[in-house]
Amino acid sequence: MDVIWLNRNPSIRYTYRPSIRRAVNNVLVGLQARLRTRRVVGYPRHLIVDLVNVCGLACPICPNGRGEIPRQPGIMMPSLFASIMKTMGPYLYTLTLTNWGEPLRHPQLLDLLAIARSYPCYIGFSSNLQHLPDSLLDGLIRSGIDEIGISIDGATAATYNHYRIGGDFNTALTNLKRLVTRRRELGSITPKIRWQVLLNRYTEPETGAVEALAREIGVDSVMFIPIFIDISRMFTHTPAERLARDRHWLPRDPDMSFYDTDTGRLKGDPRFCNKIWDTMVIHPDGAVSPCCAVIDPADDFGRLTEGTDFNSIWNGPSYRMARSRMAGRRSDEGHIVCDHCLQNGVLIL
Numbered sequence: 001m002d003v004i005w006l007n008r009n010p011s012i013r014y015t016y017r018p019s020i021r022r023a024v025n026n027v028l029v030g031l032q033a034r035l036r037t038r039r040v041v042g043y044p045r046h047l048i049v050d051l052v053n054v055c056g057l058a059c060p061i062c063p064n065g066r067g068e069i070p071r072q073p074g075i076m077m078p079s080l081f082a083s084i085m086k087t088m089g090p091y092l093y094t095l096t097l098t099n100w101g102e103p104l105r106h107p108q109l110l111d112l113l114a115i116a117r118s119y120p121c122y123i124g125f126s127s128n129l130q131h132l133p134d135s136l137l138d139g140l141i142r143s144g145i146d147e148i149g150i151s152i153d154g155a156t157a158a159t160y161n162h163y164r165i166g167g168d169f170n171t172a173l174t175n176l177k178r179l180v181t182r183r184r185e186l187g188s189i190t191p192k193i194r195w196q197v198l199l200n201r202y203t204e205p206e207t208g209a210v211e212a213l214a215r216e217i218g219v220d221s222v223m224f225i226p227i228f229i230d231i232s233r234m235f236t237h238t239p240a241e242r243l244a245r246d247r248h249w250l251p252r253d254p255d256m257s258f259y260d261t262d263t264g265r266l267k268g269d270p271r272f273c274n275k276i277w278d279t280m281v282i283h284p285d286g287a288v289s290p291c292c293a294v295i296d297p298a299d300d301f302g303r304l305t306e307g308t309d310f311n312s313i314w315n316g317p318s319y320r321m322a323r324s325r326m327a328g329r330r331s332d333e334g335h336i337v338c339d340h341c342l343q344n345g346v347l348i349l
Helices: 018-033 080-089 110-118 136-140 156-161 169-185 206-215 238-250 315-326 338-344
Strands: 002-005 045-051 094-096 122-127 147-151 193-199 221-226 279-282 286-287
Touching: 018 080, 045 080, 080 110, 080 193, 110 136, 136 169, 147 169, 156 169, 156 279, 169 206, 193 206, 206 221, 315 338
Parallel strands: 045 094, 045 279, 094 122, 122 147, 147 193, 193 221
Antiparallel strands: 002 221, 279 286
């Protein structure tokens, strides 16, 4: 992923608030990942919480856009979020508040951001910026969130409309300008504003135009993200089958793609994944997945509620099995979603 920093102020880069507990946890978890232990004494270093699992668009590769996520639509309740953060917040380096949905559509978003900001982690989320009412704008800037990634694929409406089906380019661009302008008026350097572009066949020729437009508007950075293909069948089909379904979306320049276009595998064919030692993904209803690409509830590793013992999931049967498999300790314990990655190479970075 190629990040271009347009704002040269050093204070705008990644910074972490000091935390002894987090530093100690970081060392412990890192050591256990290196040793490939079955259990983890400690807490995730990275947490992805999908506050809302609907977004309103119909992007043609996204499982949500394709209507292929078999989860019920929902939002996370503040009480559950507060319980999750009480357990994990003191140990986190990063907290990402989006996965498949649009967080700006959560009716209590500012309350959730206030809960999150009481912990020393780096907080961010992504938005398609189709929904940014005046009532939310100032609160969002004053919330203390560190970064917002704005998903606008292309520098023209024609290019944008190829992928962001159901979205409006002018709405997204207008809201981006409002966000930048209002942040300046309030004298704030946060949230850092990052323009995110999925590199596909259509956005490939417009990378220079996006960067020029981003400089003109005043965003802090631009990130060009190679597109992932056929995520909805990531754990059910081979890389070659997924490539056949979505090959036409890949950029013509192979350097702009994650994939080997002969096999459909990720370049380098990675075989090891740290996520099951240091990352947790939580859906709006508290369901826990081992990575952000898991869409089927049948593949979840458990479900957190306000009264759930965290370790009953973090060191529960599914996580222990996944770590054992990743360490090469095979057994007949049954099937987990991570088996597909081990058979086909790690499928998502």
